[in-house]
């Protein structure tokens with residue numbers, strides 16, 4: 585019975601976490617969603633909007649409310665500095681009518697509305713033909729993870745734009761710096777030489793808590809709640825569970841089940857900072 589309650593509770597909690605993930609909002613019309621660090625495609629199709637334009641010389645323009653972010657005509661391309669080369673429209677696709685914009689290593693700051701246009705050379709001047717608006721939603725990563733005491737643990741940084749990792753111990757209200765980009769590796773924390781990953785070595789109960797990966801603006805790229813099994817609280821929960829399973833006495837144990845439930849509720853809450 586307690587097992588059922590726990591499973592139900594965990595599904596409920598994990599369900600709550602999944603609800604705020606990008607998958608549920610992907611169906612919003614005219615919008616595309618992704619998570620930080622991933623590649624996303626903003627759809628665009630120009631053939632039905634303009635006639636008499638040759639695919640090989642088609643001039644496409646993508647803008648956001650502030651500025652032009654990307655332009656391409658034939659083999660010539662231009663993109664705004666703040667995208668640092670992360671934008672592309674494959675030329676073979678453009679020629680066949682597909683003006684979709686590929687954004688690589690998506691950042692929180694990329695979120696917003698994008699318009700696409702085809703620029704047509706007229707007799708006297710160029711005119712812009714509007715194609716469509718796409719809203720890009722960018723979500724941070726959230727995860728609950730559990731490792732054994734003494735194990736090494738890999739924390740994903742997700743993007744080369746992650747600059748800082750902060751940590752809040754399970755009992756603490758303070759955030760402390762765990763890692764900054766450019767730090768030399770220590771005995772405890774090691775950055776992978778190529779991949780965007782940190783290894784936290786030889787986990788101890790003190791490593792239990794919340795880890796936040798931040799970008800240079802201090803926005804959360806990822807929040808991970810880590811539980812270290814074999815540390816004090818987890819082993820208590822395990823012991824209680826094991827003894828319940830052994831006795832199989834449901835009526836006497838409902839109180840402990842509630843206690844475990846409330847422990848889990850508090851330990852699974854991820855506050856927004």
Ligand SMILES: *[C@@H]1O[C@H](CO)[C@@H](O)[C@H](O)[C@H]1NC(C)=O
Pocket residue numbers: 625674677682683684685686
């Ligand atoms: C259009 O181009 C994008 C980016 O290259 C690609 O992901 C997408 O599948 C293409 N769409 C079609 C209909 O070919």
Ligand SMILES: *[C@@H]1O[C@H](CO)[C@@H](O)[C@H](O)[C@H]1NC(C)=O
Pocket residue numbers: 753754755789790
């Ligand atoms: C957390 O708090 C509990 C009870 O308040 C205490 O027993 C435990 O030692 C503390 N753990 C850490 C890591 O400070």
